[in-house]
Amino acid sequence: MADIWQRAMDHAVAIARKAGEVVREALCDDRKVMTKSSSVDLVTQTDQRVEQLIIQSVKEKFPTHRFIGEESVAAGEACDLTDSPTWIIDPIDGTNFVHSFPFVAVSIGFSVNNQTEFGVVYSCLEDKMFTARRGKGAFCNGEPLQVSDQEDIKQSIIATEFGSNRDPEAVDKIFSSLRSILCIPVHGVRSAGTAAINMCLVASGCVEAYYEIGIHVWDVAAGSLIVSEAGGVLMDVEGGEVDLMSRRIVAANSRTIAERIVKEIDSFSPPRDDAP
Ligand code: LIP
Numbered sequence: 001m002a003d004i005w006q007r008a009m010d011h012a013v014a015i016a017r018k019a020g021e022v023v024r025e026a027l028c029d030d031r032k033v034m035t036k037s038s039s040v041d042l043v044t045q046t047d048q049r050v051e052q053l054i055i056q057s058v059k060e061k062f063p064t065h066r067f068i069g070e071e072s073v074a075a076g077e078a079c080d081l082t083d084s085p086t087w088i089i090d091p092i093d094g095t096n097f098v099h100s101f102p103f104v105a106v107s108i109g110f111s112v113n114n115q116t117e118f119g120v121v122y123s124c125l126e127d128k129m130f131t132a133r134r135g136k137g138a139f140c141n142g143e144p145l146q147v148s149d150q151e152d153i154k155q156s157i158i159a160t161e162f163g164s165n166r167d168p169e170a171v172d173k174i175f176s177s178l179r180s181i182l183c184i185p186v187h188g189v190r191s192a193g194t195a196a197i198n199m200c201l202v203a204s205g206c207v208e209a210y211y212e213i214g215i216h217v218w219d220v221a222a223g224s225l226i227v228s229e230a231g232g233v234l235m236d237v238e239g240g241e242v243d244l245m246s247r248r249i250v251a252a253n254s255r256t257i258a259e260r261i262v263k264e265i266d267s268f269s270p271p272r273d274d275a276p
Pocket residue numbers: 070090092093094095096161162163164193194195196212214215216219
């Protein structure tokens with residue numbers, strides 16, 4: 001049977017590549033940095049330009065589709081995931097881009113009936129195009145991806161981020177989880193600075209798991225499918241099913257590793273992305 005979303009996925013790959021070119025060019029220029037929810041939540045004109053580039057080109061081809069975009073939501077648009085075909089866009093992982101920290105990704109997830117149909121993460125500076133189509137596997141530059149088969153947490157590397165919440169209570173919990181996980185002990189803890197690339201590292205088998213509290217649906221929509229199609233599992237930080245609007249995620253190579261991490265996480269619940 002023909003894959004009805006293949007044309008949309010092909011378009012996502014093409015537009016992510018084009019967006020990556022814009023990002024690479026912009027890295028050669030001075031960046032005017034603005035702030036959003038706090039002084040460490042950064043945005044540049046390139047984030048806004050890339051999001052508009054993606055949205056406009058999708059609208060021309062798929063006029064009935066809906067959007068959740070990081071910068072559109074920051075500008076006041078709703079963050080509602082309905083049953084309609086919806087493109088979930090993170091135009092650029094902002095803070096890394098501002099500092100030319102070399103992991104910068106364009107992330108595009110596509111959801112229909114609350115199910116992610118495809119995910120595309122373009123790591124612009126590495127020129128790596130990660131893709132996944134539901135039920136059809138995950139790939140990097142066309143090569144199949146497979147999570148690590150390591151089930152011993154003590155032989156593992158775990159990725160996480162510190163996020164942009166500087167509320168001391170939240171920071172204490174983030175450090176408490178980090179301390180517990182580090183002292184299991186694990187081989188190491190790493191941060192690429194972007195949820196999307198951290199998840200692609202899980203899918204590639206370079207790290208056994210990634211967890212974070214405070215991310216947004218646009219950070220993880222595409223990466224989640226890339227992890228599960230590479231054979232990994234997704235979980236909430238308290239166990240149970242992941243909810244992409246909850247701003248909490250564990251993405252691991254296996255249930256064993258995910259459950260072990262959940263045991264160590266000092267959880268909290270940031271306001272949901274779809275909170276009214
Ligand atoms: C970033 C995420 C990262 C998180 C940051 C931020 P942005 O996305 O990729 O995992 O720790 O706080 O949310 O805002 O740079 O696109």
